[in-house]
Amino acid sequence: MPARIERFEDCIFIPPLNEIQTLRKHSSFAADLTNNFCCPAYRKTLYFNMVIVRRFVPTLQEAQSLQSVARLLSFSAAARELNLTQPTISYHISKLEGKWGAKLFRVKGKNLEPTEFMQSILPEIRTITHQLEHIGHLVGSQYHQKVLSIGITPSLATIVLQRRISKFLDEFPGTNVRICASNRYSNLKEDRIDIAIRMLPRNSAASSKDKPNILVPVPAERMRVVCSPEYFARITEGLPQHTKLNVTFFSQAQLIYEDEALYWANYFSTFWGDFRPSTRPSLTYNNADLILQAAIDGSGLAILRDIFVMDAIREGRLIEPFPMRLECERVFQFIVPETAGVNQPAYNFMTWFGNELTQLALESVPHQGSTDR
Numbered sequence: 001m002p003a004r005i006e007r008f009e010d011c012i013f014i015p016p017l018n019e020i021q022t023l024r025k026h027s028s029f030a031a032d033l034t035n036n037f038c039c040p041a042y043r044k045t046l047y048f049n050m051v052i053v054r055r056f057v058p059t060l061q062e063a064q065s066l067q068s069v070a071r072l073l074s075f076s077a078a079a080r081e082l083n084l085t086q087p088t089i090s091y092h093i094s095k096l097e098g099k100w101g102a103k104l105f106r107v108k109g110k111n112l113e114p115t116e117f118m119q120s121i122l123p124e125i126r127t128i129t130h131q132l133e134h135i136g137h138l139v140g141s142q143y144h145q146k147v148l149s150i151g152i153t154p155s156l157a158t159i160v161l162q163r164r165i166s167k168f169l170d171e172f173p174g175t176n177v178r179i180c181a182s183n184r185y186s187n188l189k190e191d192r193i194d195i196a197i198r199m200l201p202r203n204s205a206a207s208s209k210d211k212p213n214i215l216v217p218v219p220a221e222r223m224r225v226v227c228s229p230e231y232f233a234r235i236t237e238g239l240p241q242h243t244k245l246n247v248t249f250f251s252q253a254q255l256i257y258e259d260e261a262l263y264w265a266n267y268f269s270t271f272w273g274d275f276r277p278s279t280r281p282s283l284t285y286n287n288a289d290l291i292l293q294a295a296i297d298g299s300g301l302a303i304l305r306d307i308f309v310m311d312a313i314r315e316g317r318l319i320e321p322f323p324m325r326l327e328c329e330r331v332f333q334f335i336v337p338e339t340a341g342v343n344q345p346a347y348n349f350m351t352w353f354g355n356e357l358t359q360l361a362l363e364s365v366p367h368q369g370s371t372d373r
Contacts (some may be wrong), residue, residue: 058096060132065092067129069105070122073112146344147176151188151196154181155288156332159308164356167205172348188337195346197334197353202328215334217354218307218361222325223263226309226318227253231298249321250275254300256291257284263303263326271324307332314363332357 003074068078069089079086097104102117114122152161157179169175180193181185188196202219213219227235235253250272255264261284268275283300285291288308295302296317305328310320334350336342342350 056099058099061124062092062096062244063128063132065089066096066104067125068124069093069112070114070118073114075112081084136370146345147177148176148349149180149185149194150349151180151182151186151191151193151198151335153183153197153199155292155308156197158289159292160357160360161353163311164353168349168352171352172345173347175348177349186341188335189339192219193337194343195334195350198335199330200333202331214350214354216331217334217357221306221328221331221361223267223303223305223328225267225301225303225322225324226295226313226320227301228296228298228317229234229319231295231300232319234298250301254283256294256300256302258288258291259284259286267303267324267326270326271322307357310363343366 064082065078065084065088068081069075072078072081075089075093076086079083079089082089093104100117103115105112106115106117107113158181161179163175165179169177180191185198186193186196235249257264283294288304291302291311292304292308294300295304296312301321303326305326309318309320313320334354336346342353
């Protein structure tokens with residue numbers, strides 16, 4: 001490292017004195033460098049040099065105007081190319097001539113001709129404008145390739161989104177997607193989430209109770225009791241026909257519970273009066289995707305949302321023994337960051353996935369059996 005900075009180009013910035021003193025304490029390697037910065041006279045000279053250099057630096061618009069006029073040799077043609085007025089182009093050139101104290105163009109007949117000074121700096125001007133254009137293309141391409149970050153609950157991601165996300169990518173090519181599955185209510189801005197779908201109380205939904213909209217695609221979802229066909233056959237085997245789907249069926253069935261056991265309690269109190277299972281829960285999960293898989297595997301009866309079971313019912317992996325369906329107290333709603341709003345990829349996802357959820361909820365599957373109690 002040089003003992004002294006001799007050129008302005010060797011210095012990127014002038015650090016504050018307190019930072020320089022801290023650097024000297026912790027880094028002997030930087031001692032020579034910091035000695036220069038700690039010198040008041042040197043700092044004053046360096047600052048003065050920076051001010052001088054900045055006085056000669058053209059603005060972005062001035063550089064673009066200069067390069068365009070030099071290439072087209074016409075103020076009016078440059079104005080049309082840059083979508084500016086001719087007086088604006090003339091002002092930029094005049095301002096540069098004042099900064100640099102030199103004439104940039106001379107009139108030759110009906111055309112312009114660059115002066116010797118202009119010819120000497122023209123290669124640098126072209127390099128600057130080309131570099132700026134390259135930066136613009138680079139930033140623009142990164143903007144278009146920006147990753148769409150989607151916040152979603154693990155169950156909804158596993159059961160519904162995962163098997164459909166390829167359809168979204170096919171419909172909107174060039175969209176890069178990042179799935180952020182979590183049950184916690186994260187800060188969308190801090191976690192860089194563009195759009196999230198969360199389960200919120202029905203009364204807070206920005207929707208009428210039964211009509212879906214873009215923010216609440218399924219406002220009237222129901223909970224269904226389901227099990228695998230094999231499990232249903234095994235439980236009902238040997239039971240008299242008239243008792244297959246009454247309380248005797250529930251008393252012999254294994255119920256698959258979620259952690260809080262609220263859904264089963266509400267289901268029985270709503271549709272089966274005072275009936276309560278006689279045994280304590282022996283199978284409990286904390287995620288709907290685990291409950292769904294347990295039901296498909298034949299572990300017992302599960303109570304799950306419409307959109308969680310419709311694929312499995314349609315594919316014959318689950319059946320619905322009872323027609324009674326419990327109204328959900330919470331519904332899925334799309335949430336976007338308040339300050340950022342909805343960008344185009346997020347809007348595309350919201351409309352596409354909302355339509356997928358609406359179609360799932362609208363599917364009608366006949367139930368099996370009787371409801372005799």
